[in-house]
Amino acid sequence: MAVETPTLPDVDEETTTRLLPPYNVILLNDDHHSMEFVVMVLTKVFSYAVEKCVDLMMRAHSEGRSVVWTGSKEVAELKVEQVSTFHEKRGERDLGPLGCDLEPAPGA
Numbered sequence: 001m002a003v004e005t006p007t008l009p010d011v012d013e014e015t016t017t018r019l020l021p022p023y024n025v026i027l028l029n030d031d032h033h034s035m036e037f038v039v040m041v042l043t044k045v046f047s048y049a050v051e052k053c054v055d056l057m058m059r060a061h062s063e064g065r066s067v068v069w070t071g072s073k074e075v076a077e078l079k080v081e082q083v084s085t086f087h088e089k090r091g092e093r094d095l096g097p098l099g100c101d102l103e104p105a106p107g108a
Contacts, residue, residue: 021104023076025069025083027060028099037088041098042068045082065101076102 030038035057042053046069060066069079084097 023073024067024105025079026101027066027068029064041086
C-alpha cells in the first residue's frame with residue numbers, strides 16, 4: 001500500500017507591516033499666558049532647547065497654532081495630558097493650562 005503525501009502549492013505571500021498613522025500635538029495661540037510660561041512648559045514636556053520652544057511659541061502666536069510634536073497617538077495623548085497639568089498663576093488667579101490639541105497628521 002502506497003502512502004501519498006500531499007504537496008502544497010507554492011504560495012507567494014508578501015508580508016507588509018502597517019504602521020499606525022502619526023498624530024500631531026498642536027499648541028494653540030494664547031494671549032493670556034506669559035511667554036516665559038509657554039517656553040517653560042514646552043521645555044519640560046518635550047525636552048526641547050529654549051530656542052526651539054521660542055520658535056514654536058512664536059509660530060503659534062503668528063499663525064494661531066503650531067505643531068510642536070508628531071508621533072504615535074498614545075504618546076501624543078500623553079504629551080497633551082502633560083501640557084494640561086501645568087497651570088500659570090498670577091496672584092490668586094489661576095490662568096489654567098495652555099491650549100493644546102491632538103489631530104491626525106496630514107497625509108496619514
